[in-house]
Amino acid sequence: MVCALGAAVCFGTATVWQAMATRTAAARAAATGGRGGDAALLLRALRQWRYAAGLALDGLGFVLQVVALRSVPIYAVGAALAASLAVTAVVAARLLRVRLSGVEWAAVAVVCAGLAMLGLASGTEGDRDGPAALKWVLLGTAMGVLLLGLAGGRLPERGRALLLGLGAGFGxxxxxxxxxxxxxxxPAGLLTDPAAYALLLGGGAAFLLLTSALQRGSVTVATAGMVVGETLGPAAVGVVWLGDRTREGLAWLAVLGFLVAVAGALALARFGEAPAEAPAGTPAEAA
Structure with a gap:
């Protein structure tokens, strides 16, 4: 659980840097007549130092996430990762001088309370592998998310942010x-394992869709869609097919903690992206 919370800190901090770099890249592309919101936008964002630093934090967060997923149930890790929005809110308030309302500070406290309940109620990870077709279903889902990302720039304006956010969450x-x-x-085992390919495709497609969603449409809607997509489905798979359980007699506390943590994260959905421009008194954007 400590690793899951560490991953949330890494992802939440990285979001602030990456989102600012994404907006800068999109603005520069518009100034030169280029287009954003697709794979080209990702390439432009990679030229920003904040995006590169965010990727380094994402890499560390991913390692911590893997350790956590091999030790505790998926539902606990998923809720902790959704709580990265609380980290983003606190980092934005501290470094970017973004003003949090009383409701948003309350949402941060709610997220922490939900995670505390989950920590108390979570059991060990399940020991089942699920049905044989599950790996192939995952691979098919990852390919579907990738196709959605490739077509993201052509989606109609209405519903684009929600669809891209949900797609990123599914990835x-x-x-x-x-x-x-x-x-x-x-290496030999990984090359023949559909789950390994699903992991690579799903992660890559999710980053592509998230990069596109950050600068297209409502950030709040896109982030809320991502939180829903990355928590509910995986948690259900873990409980139904992989044998994830809670401590004896504490299933109700785990369910309550999960719902409370996710609800708090949804209340902080606007922090899925940092402000397009840093407030006065903060360092200016630099390449």
Whole structure:
């Protein structure tokens, strides 16, 4: 659980840097007549130092996420990762001088309370592998998310943010489940394991859709869609097919903690992206 919370800190901090770099890249593309919101936008964002630093934090967060997923139930890790929005809110308030309302500070407290309940109620991870077709279903889902990302720039304006956000959430959800299903870590085993390919495709597609969603449409809607997509589905898979359980007699506390943490994260959905421009007194954007 400590690793899951550490991953949330890494992802939440990275979001502030990456989102600012994404907006800067989109603005520069518009000034030069280019287009954003697709794979080209990702390439432009990679030229920003904040985006590169955010990717480094994402890498560390992913390692911590993998350790957590191999030790505790998916529902606990998913809720902790959704709580990265609380980290983003606090970091934005501290470094970017973003003003949080009383309701938003209350939402941060709610997220912390939900995670505390989950920590008390969570049991060990399940020991089942699920049906044989589950790995192939994951791979098919990852490919579907990738296709959605490739077509993201052509989606109609209405509903674009929600669809891209949900797609990104599904991609991250694929990663959460795939980590549990990967068997041997030997190179020969990974090359023949559909779960390994699902993990790579799902993660890559999720980043592509999230990058597009950050600068297209409502950030709040996109982030809310991502939180829903990356928590509910993987948690259900873990409980139904992989054998994730709670401590004896504490199932109600785990369900309550999960719902409370996710609800708090949804209340903080606007922090899925940092402000397009830093407030006065903060460092200016630099390439």
């Amino acid at each position: 991250f959800g694929v990663v959460e489940v795939a980590v549990r299903l990967v068997g041997s870590l030997r």
